[in-house]
Amino acid sequence: MSWSIPFMPEQASNFAPGVDLLFYALLAFSFGLGLVLTFLVVRYSARYRAGSRADRSGRRARSLRLEIAWTAATVAIAFGLFAWGAVLFVDRNKAPADAIEIAAIGKQWMWKFRHPGGQREINELHVPVGQPVVVSLASQDVIHSFFVPAFRVKQDAVPGRTTRVWFTATKPGRYHLFCAEYCGTQHSGMRGQVIAMQPERYAAWLEARSGGEPLAAAGERLFRSLGCSGCHGAESRIPAPSLEGLYRRPVPLASRRTVIADEAYLRDSILQPQKHIVAGYGAVMPSYDELIDEDELQMIVAYIKSLAEDREP
Amino acid sequence: MSADTYPPQSYFAAGYGPRAWFLTTDHKRVAWLYLVALTAFFFIGGAMAVVMRLELATPQGDVLTADVYNRMFSIHGIIMVWFFLVPSIPATLGNFLLPLMLGAKDLAFPRLNLASWYVFAFGSLFTLFAVIAGGVDTGWTFYTPLSSLYSDSYVSAAAFGVFIVGFSTIMTGINFIVSVHKLRAPGLTWFRLPIFVWTMYATALVMVLATPVLAASLILIVLERVFGIGVFNPELGGDPLLFQHLFWFYSHPAVYIMILPGMGVVSEILPCFARRPLFGYRAVALSSMAIAVFGFLVWGHHMFVSGQSAYAGVVFSFLSFLVAIPSAIKVFNWTLTLRKGHITFDTPMLYALGFLGLFTFGGLAGLFVASLAVDVHLHDTYFVVAHFHYIMVGGMVTAYMGGLHFWWPKMTGRMYSELWGRIAAVTTFIGFNLTFFPQYVLGYLGMPRRYHAYPAEFAFWHVLSSTGAVVLAIGYVMPFFYLGWSLLRGSAAPANPWRASGLEWQTASPPPQHNFARTPTVTEGPYAYPEPEDER
Numbered sequence: 001m002s003w004s005i006p007f008m009p010e011q012a013s014n015f016a017p018g019v020d021l022l023f024y025a026l027l028a029f030s031f032g033l034g035l036v037l038t039f040l041v042v043r044y045s046a047r048y049r050a051g052s053r054a055d056r057s058g059r060r061a062r063s064l065r066l067e068i069a070w071t072a073a074t075v076a077i078a079f080g081l082f083a084w085g086a087v088l089f090v091d092r093n094k095a096p097a098d099a100i101e102i103a104a105i106g107k108q109w110m111w112k113f114r115h116p117g118g119q120r121e122i123n124e125l126h127v128p129v130g131q132p133v134v135v136s137l138a139s140q141d142v143i144h145s146f147f148v149p150a151f152r153v154k155q156d157a158v159p160g161r162t163t164r165v166w167f168t169a170t171k172p173g174r175y176h177l178f179c180a181e182y183c184g185t186q187h188s189g190m191r192g193q194v195i196a197m198q199p200e201r202y203a204a205w206l207e208a209r210s211g212g213e214p215l216a217a218a219g220e221r222l223f224r225s226l227g228c229s230g231c232h233g234a235e236s237r238i239p240a241p242s243l244e245g246l247y248r249r250p251v252p253l254a255s256r257r258t259v260i261a262d263e264a265y266l267r268d269s270i271l272q273p274q275k276h277i278v279a280g281y282g283a284v285m286p287s288y289d290e291l292i293d294e295d296e297l298q299m300i301v302a303y304i305k306s307l308a309e310d311r312e313p
Numbered sequence: 314m315s316a317d318t319y320p321p322q323s324y325f326a327a328g329y330g331p332r333a334w335f336l337t338t339d340h341k342r343v344a345w346l347y348l349v350a351l352t353a354f355f356f357i358g359g360a361m362a363v364v365m366r367l368e369l370a371t372p373q374g375d376v377l378t379a380d381v382y383n384r385m386f387s388i389h390g391i392i393m394v395w396f397f398l399v400p401s402i403p404a405t406l407g408n409f410l411l412p413l414m415l416g417a418k419d420l421a422f423p424r425l426n427l428a429s430w431y432v433f434a435f436g437s438l439f440t441l442f443a444v445i446a447g448g449v450d451t452g453w454t455f456y457t458p459l460s461s462l463y464s465d466s467y468v469s470a471a472a473f474g475v476f477i478v479g480f481s482t483i484m485t486g487i488n489f490i491v492s493v494h495k496l497r498a499p500g501l502t503w504f505r506l507p508i509f510v511w512t513m514y515a516t517a518l519v520m521v522l523a524t525p526v527l528a529a530s531l532i533l534i535v536l537e538r539v540f541g542i543g544v545f546n547p548e549l550g551g552d553p554l555l556f557q558h559l560f561w562f563y564s565h566p567a568v569y570i571m572i573l574p575g576m577g578v579v580s581e582i583l584p585c586f587a588r589r590p591l592f593g594y595r596a597v598a599l600s601s602m603a604i605a606v607f608g609f610l611v612w613g614h615h616m617f618v619s620g621q622s623a624y625a626g627v628v629f630s631f632l633s634f635l636v637a638i639p640s641a642i643k644v645f646n647w648t649l650t651l652r653k654g655h656i657t658f659d660t661p662m663l664y665a666l667g668f669l670g671l672f673t674f675g676g677l678a679g680l681f682v683a684s685l686a687v688d689v690h691l692h693d694t695y696f697v698v699a700h701f702h703y704i705m706v707g708g709m710v711t712a713y714m715g716g717l718h719f720w721w722p723k724m725t726g727r728m729y730s731e732l733w734g735r736i737a738a739v740t741t742f743i744g745f746n747l748t749f750f751p752q753y754v755l756g757y758l759g760m761p762r763r764y765h766a767y768p769a770e771f772a773f774w775h776v777l778s779s780t781g782a783v784v785l786a787i788g789y790v791m792p793f794f795y796l797g798w799s800l801l802r803g804s805a806a807p808a809n810p811w812r813a814s815g816l817e818w819q820t821a822s823p824p825p826q827h828n829f830a831r832t833p834t835v836t837e838g839p840y841a842y843p844e845p846e847d848e849r
Contacts (some may be wrong), residue, residue, distance in 0.1 A: 005773050006660050009759050019686050023757070026684065031679035037673055038650055050588070051655075059653035061590040061840075066649075067642075067823035074641045078634040085684030087626050087786065092686070100818075108463070113633040142459040143553060145618065145693060148758020152690040154618045158554060159458060160547020163620045176768065179694040180761045183451050184459055188764035272550060289548060 012175055012196060015170040018088050020152075023200050024080065029128070097288060099132035104139065106144030106157040109186035111177065119210030123192030125177065126236035128202035131264045134166040136263065140294045143191045145181035148194050156181055160299075169196035183292035219303025222296055227290065240285070241278045247308035252279040266301045322825045338423035340688065341724070344409035346430045351397055351405060352793070354437065358392035359789060361385050366748075366782035367512040371393050372836035382765040383450040390453025395436045398705055400757050401510040401566060402574035403485055403520075404433075406716045409511050411489060411723055411825065413817035414510050416498025416833045421491040429484035432477060433610065441473030443467040452763060454564075455530075457545035457556040461537040469538050473529040479524045480530075482570075484765040487511050487519030498816070500835035504598070507839045508591065511598045512577030516592055519566045519573075523609070527563035530556060552620055561612035569608040571705055575672075575712030576643060579665045581718050583647055585813040587654030588702060590802050590840040591644040601638030612823055617688050624684055631681035640676050644669070659811070660734030664715025667742040668708055675703025678753065693763075696756020699749045712790065714741070722798065722810045726823040733795040741788030746780025813831030814841050 011017055047054045102125065105112045113125045127133045137146055137157035146165060147154040150173075155165035163313075179190035197205065213221075223229055231240035241251075246261045254277040259265055268275045270292075273285035292300070324341050325334060331642040334342060365385050368376040377385065408426065412419050422427050443449060451460040460468050493514045497506070533544050534556070541548020545556050585593045591597060613621060613629030647669055656662075679698040682688045691697060714737075724726055751774040760771045767775070809818040820829050 004770075006758055007754060009757065012660045015686075019690055022684065023681070024686055026681050026687065029673075030680065034674060034677060037644065039672065040648050041651060041669065043658055044648075044654070044664075045658075048587070048651065048654045048656050054653075056653040059589065062593050067593050067596055070487045070493060070645050071638070071642060074638050078637055081684060082631050082634040085688075086630055089617075089626065089630075089685030089689065090623060092689075142463050142618075147693070147759070147761065149690070152600055153500070154689050154692055156619045159551065160551075161620060176759065178761045182383075182454075182456070182763040184463060185383060185450070187383070188374075188379065188761075190770075194494065218776075237493050254367075275360060275550075276571045296406075297701075 006232060009152075010150040010171070010173070010175070012169060013148075013153065013169040014170060015088075015092060015152045016150070016170075019040050020089065022084055025084070025119050027063055028079075029077070044304065062068055066068040066142075072082060092166075095134040095164060096132045097250070099166055100128070100132040102127075102135045103302065104135045104146065104157070105140055105294050106146070106183075106190075106296070107140040107294075108142065108184050109256060111144075111146070111190070111192050112295075113208065114215055115209075116215060117141065117206055117210055118214045119206060119209040120212060123177070123195045125192065126202060126205055127194060127196055128199040129169045129172050131199060132168045134164055135164065136298075137162065137163045138294050138298060141182045142183050144179045144190065147178040147180035148175055149178070150175040151188055151194070154180055162267060164263075166200075169194075172196050172198055211219050215299055215302040216306040217303075219299035219301070219306075222292070222300055226291065226300075228300070231285070238284075239281060242283055243304050245308045247305045251276070251306070253277060254279050256282075263301060263305075266304055268295060315675070323823045324826045325726075325823060326669065327826045329482070330369065333758070336427075338419070338427050340408050340420050340423065340426055341824065342413050343426050344405050345726070347404040349436060350430075350437070351401060352511050353787075354392050354396040356793075358389050358397060358439050359786065360391040361392075363782055365389065365415075366767070366779040370773075370779040371804070372767050372769045372772050377386065377765070378439055379765045383452075383763070384444075384448035384765060386469075388444050391440065391449070391471060392516070393705075394432075394571070395478050395555075395568070396440070398571040398709055399432065399520075400485070401571075401709065401713050402578060402716060403489070403513060403516055404568075406517075406713075406720060407487075407489065407574065410720065411510065411513055412496065413486035413493060413723075413820065413828055414507055414815060414836065415492060415496050415502060416816050416829065417492065417496035418827045419827075420488045420494055420661050422488050425484050425488055426818060429481040429488070432484065433481035436477030436479075438473045438474075438480065439477060440471050441475060443470035448693065450598070454560060455534060455556075457534065457537070457553045458547075461534050461545050461556075466620055467579075469535045472534055476528050476531045478626060480600060481685065482520050482524050486517040489517035492523065493517075493530050498833050504595065505835055505838050506598075507577075508601070509574075509577035509596055512573040512580070512601050515601045516573045519608065520604050523563045523566040523570075526559060527567075528560035530563065533559070534798050550580075553648050554616070554621065557616055557619060558612065560566050560677060561615045565615065566605075566608045567611040568701075569604055571709050572672075572742060573604060575709040576601065576667065578712040578716035578719070579647065579668050579817070580667040581660045581668075582715055583650050583718075584840040585811050586659060586665070586840045587656050588701060589650065589654040590838075590842060591646065592649040592652075593642075594617075594838070594840065597643055597646050600642050603639040604636065604846055608637070609634065611636055614683060614688070617685060618692050630683055630685045630688075630735075634680070637676065637679060637683065645829055650746075658735075660729075660731060660738055661715045661719035661811075663735055663738035664711050664718065668691055668711045668715060670702055671707025671711060671742075671745065675700060675707055678703060682814075691756055693761055694756035695752040695760045695762055696721070696813070698762050699752035701718050702749045702752070709747070711741065711745075715740070717792070717796075720817070721799070722806030723817060723822050723824070724804050725800055725803070726821075727799045728806045729799035729803055730795045733791060736789055736794075737791040739794075741785060741789065744781050744783075744785030744788045748778050749781070750776070750797075751777040814839065 004286045113121050115158045139157040144157045151167045153167050175192050175194045176193040231238045250258050252258050271289045277283050388740040450466045543552045545553050611633045614633045617626045755774045806822045808822050
């Protein structure tokens with residue numbers, strides 16, 4: 001057992017320095033204020049202990065100026081700290097467009113990952129240093145949470161929806177991957193490692209692991225075998241909306257609303273086709289909820305997304 | 314000391330048999346019924362915490378299995394939140410003192426008060442049965458779909474017990490609200506009320522408005538488990554996050570149920586032992602109300618990484634910083650109350666000063682978890698565990714102990730050993746910090762909460778924390794003995810041993826059955842502590 005005393009987690013992602021700086025600022029402020037208050041309490045306790053001869057003239061039970069002053073100061077500091085944390089948070093909300101997209105599934109009690117080239121791994125995630133990586137998270141059962149302390153990132157994986165988290169590793173190494181949301185008996189065993197590697201080593205690793213079918217290709221195969229292409233295919237005679245170039249486009253619905261065809265929309269349309277009916281089409285598609293699992297869903301979604309990439313100039 | 318300090322009609326004298334206790338409608342006796350029940354739950358919940366800390370003293374899981382450990386922290390949370398902290402000060406000190414502080418004979422609805430205890434006893438024992446039958450392993454938060462679809466433990470029974478206890482909370486809340494509105498003595502205007510009454514009022518409002526939402530969410534879990542309706546189950550079109558919204562819509566305000574009364578107790582103790590009025594009385598009174606109101610608007614800060622929209626996160630973070638302001642104002646006011654006082658350091662004062670320090674450091678940690686980017690890292694780690702234990706245990710339990718020592722002579726008519734009292738107060742302060750300060754460090758290092766086993770690099774801080782837990786346990790067990798001793802053998806207490814202001818000190822210790830010989834008339838504000846020179 002190691003008995004070294006750690007104080008701070010490693011900084012190994014693009015987010016870590018920014019979060020740490022804010023953390024240090026909060027720490028300085030807290031200890032500063034804490035020390036001032038402690039000093040005052042100790043000083044008053046000593047100076048004004050019963051029986052002391054300290055001067056007590058001019059004591060007051062209120063001071064409007066003082067109260068307004070400290071209220072105003074508290075408000076200003078609170079707003080400043082809020083804004084700092086909020087800006088960092090909103091900034092990290094959008095992943096860069098060129099990020100490597102990794103599909104992850106949390107299940108009791110393991111993490112399953114699949115790289116764009118089809119390489120799979122369990123409880124280990126290899127990523128290149130210096131390149132943004134976006135992990136799209138799904139859960140097969142209960143809520144889990146993808147937490148890499150060295151990267152200062154955390155995102156819940158929620159059954160029934162896709163969530164995303166991104167980061168750029170900045171330092172090669174092996175880092176803890178924890179499940180942070182309590183998920184049942186072996187919650188504390190749902191641990192793994194994120195392995196950040198130099199890009200060329202990552203490429204070599206991918207190469208050595210290749211042979212798996214790329215995600216979108218697997219999705220296309222399913223798209224045909226499950227019969228999706230029968231209606232959504234180009235030469236189909238059953239009227240169903242075309243999926244070419246659909247991803248991230250606005251879709252007019254029969255309910256006169258318009259939604260953006262994001263991942264959540266694709267997911268819902270496969271599992272609960274009645275939720276969004278595209279304007280001009282009938283509500284005829286059956287649900288695939290019982291027919292496919294979370295893995296297969298991710299493949300099909302990846303395929304539909306790839307139909308939009310092809311069309312980009 | 315005149316003979317009528319111990320009038321024969323002390324409320325104890327009204328009867329000694331079980332009937333006199335179990336069928337009483339005297340608010341003072343109901344307070345005792347609660348005190349006995351809550352003390353039992355405090356020690357059950359505390360014993361579980363000690364066993365958990367024992368397990369965590371080494372990185373491997375070696376004392377308990379993962380399954381038992383999970384049941385331990387679940388029931389520790391359920392007991393400590395619902396069967397101790399929520400009722401702690403309101404149902405014991407509040408029940409005993411509110412009518413006395415208002416100059417009233419009893420609460421507005423004495424029978425409802427007794428009924429609330431029976432409802433509490435039934436609900437809490439029902440949950441205890443669920444624990445003995447096999448336990449519940451969802452955490453006190455009952456997150457779906459783990460609780461509604463996946464857990465095979467006694468979730469429905471535990472949730473049902475908590476649901477029942479909720480009614481007793483609502484009964485107490487209604488009783489307090491009506492009493493404060495209708496039973497104030499002549500001359501006792503709102504701004505002459507002690508802060509303790511203000512905080513009881515604010516707490517009661519939150520109890521009445523928030524608890525029904527908890528009831529609704531627990532019932533939905535039971536319905537989903539038993540009948541498979543799809544409220545939270547995504548496969549049936551439900552949404553697991555809906556539960557978190559419902560749960561925290563209750564449970565965040567409930568956090569203020571669990572701290573406002575502590576603030577009230579400390580606002581009584583500090584002026585008394587500093588011999589001077591509470592600084593900025595109106596600001597303290599109104600900030601209690603502000604906390605009660607803003608407390609309803611911040612629930613989403615528990616969900617920054619849940620998949621909730623980032624912009625909702627921004628709004629909830631903003632509101633959370635807003636709710637920090639009234640708490641900060643109170644801390645400044647308490648500190649300034651000491652200035653130019655004549656301070657003595659009796660046991661209640663030591664607890665109150667301990668509260669001031671621990672609440673401040675717990676509250677400041679709240680800024681870290683309210684801050685969006687930092688909370689992404691801290692959420693669901695030991696930092697959060699340390700933060701809420703600083704508030705709930707360092708704050709509320711310390712205030713509860715302080716209040717118990719402060720009003721003990723009034724409640725029992727007996728004094729306790731001052732020496733042992735001081736030793737216990739200092740021991741809990743040291744033990745508490747040793748237990749929970751290391752958890753702040755663990756949290757930033759990335760140690761997730763609710764882990765039965767953990768990587769070895771965290772061991773140092775865990776060992777420190779487990780050591781502290783032993784010290785803390787000793788600090789909490791001590792009062793059980795010397796207060797028990799005082800009950801049997803303590804020297805008789807005068808009506809006002811602390812020379813405190815406040816109506817409750819103007820009647821005998823212990824008070825007569827109907828509190829006051831004749832209804833008092835109030836002519837001045839609270840905390841009217843004169844200069845000692847003037848007292849001669």
